[in-house]
Amino acid sequence: MEWEIRIIELIQKDLNDISRILNYIFSFIGGEMGLMVLIVVTLFCYKKEVGQRLALIVASLHVWFSSIKAVVKRPRPYIEYPDRVVALAPVDPEASPTDVVAQGYSFPSMHSGAVPATYFTLASNIGKKWAFIAAALLTLFVGFCRVATANHYPTDVLAGWIMGFMAFGIFELLDRYVRKEWVRHLILFLSALPGIFFVRTQEYYTSLGLLIGAIAAIPYERKYVNYQETKSIIAMVLRTLGGFAIYFGLNTLLKLPFSKEFLESELLAAFLVRAVRYAIIIFAIMGVYPKIFPLFEKIGKKTSNK
Secondary structure: OHHHHHHHHHHHHOOOHHHHHHHHHHHHHHOHHHHHHHHHHHHHHHOHHHHHHHHHHHHHHHHHHHHHHHHHOOOOHHHHOOOOOOOOOOOOOOOOOOOHHHHOOOOOOHHHHHHHHHHHHHHHHHOOHHHHHHHHHHHHHHHHHHHHOOOOOHHHHHHHHHHHHHHHHHHHHHHHHOOOHHHHHHHHHHHHHHHHHOOOOHHHHHHHHHHHHHHHHHHHHHHHOOOOOOOOHHHHHHHHHHHHHHHHHHHHHOOOOOOHHHHOOOOHHHHHHHHHHHHHHHHHHHHHHHHHHHHHHHHHHHHHHO
16 A cells, blocks of 8 residues: 555655664564574573463464465565665565565564564563563564564554464463363464465474474473573573574584475475474473583582682
């Protein structure tokens, strides 16, 4: 719609260097890596159960949004109007800004939906007024930045907000009316499966793998590991750094048996390999890796004693 592209033009016209930096920061907060940081820090430094819930919410939301994007197929503003707006933060900086396959679709805004779903979940657990205010401000700022960077139209952001709060509500309803955890997990898994028949994007299969890995890791960790929260800053830092080391290490290791051409292809087999890869990674981080946390506690105590 013409009014939407005009809004993006007006915003970009008044952008300065500071506002551009802020756009990158808030885009990172609502993006894949920013959410991964939030999940890992919550899991290993705050409360395990809250981190597990965030992992399920983020994975489910990305699966649902990827499926909707594949149906609607609305091009991003910087793809549809390259002569009127600038791609300040393209999805894939290495690809052409007009490459729809690489840059993905616009509706709804994944960033705008993920932020309220995750940060209001965190705020509801904290239970403080400042946490809800922070979640609301982040929701507004991230949504605004997605428009300012020409990644999304205003209606994409509005739809993202609505669906993000709906996802938050869905998880609350599941907790209230479905008492058995394995049934809740089964519902989430089944809700993700339809996309296999029509979605062919890396984002969908990455998220599907993360969801499967998290669903498997939660009961495994509870039964065989059952790590506890820590008050040691050293242990928190080691837990977090170790988690990301495993993420990047396993991601590299699991790619070795396959050629780059195969992994980047649009073959269903390549997408399924991607889903399996991320399922293994998240299972290792959430379920297996915490087994060594007692070692970090010992290191923290020794450091404190010195």
